[in-house]
Amino acid sequence: MCRHNxxxxxxxxxxxxxxxxxxxxxxxxxxxxxxxxxxFDDTGEVLPDGRIVAPHRPVPAGVSA
Structure with missing residues (x-):
């Protein structure tokens, strides 16, 4: 799809x-x-084949997940 140099x-x-x-x-x-x-703004994605990628925001330093 991409036609960039x-x-x-x-x-x-x-x-x-x-x-x-x-x-x-x-x-x-x-x-x-x-x-x-x-x-998406929440960092989730939909790939061209329809697969969903869950939001994957980085965890800020010093915050435990």
Whole structure:
């Protein structure tokens, strides 16, 4: 999907969240990335194959999970 000079990470790469945003709906809390991933404000994701990735916010230093 990506046509950038330096291609965005694929939807299955560990760093898929850094792909370029191609559509954004801040009022609804989501963005479509160049690699086909839908990223939500809570850090959850929907991959192009329909798989769901649960929210995965980092835990701040000094806070036990």
């Amino acid at each position: 330096r291609p965005c990470p694929t939807a299955h790469a560990a760093d898929r969240d850094v792909a370029a945003i191609v559509a954004r709906h801040d009022d609804q809390g989501w963005a479509l990335l160049c690699n086909g991933v839908v990223r």
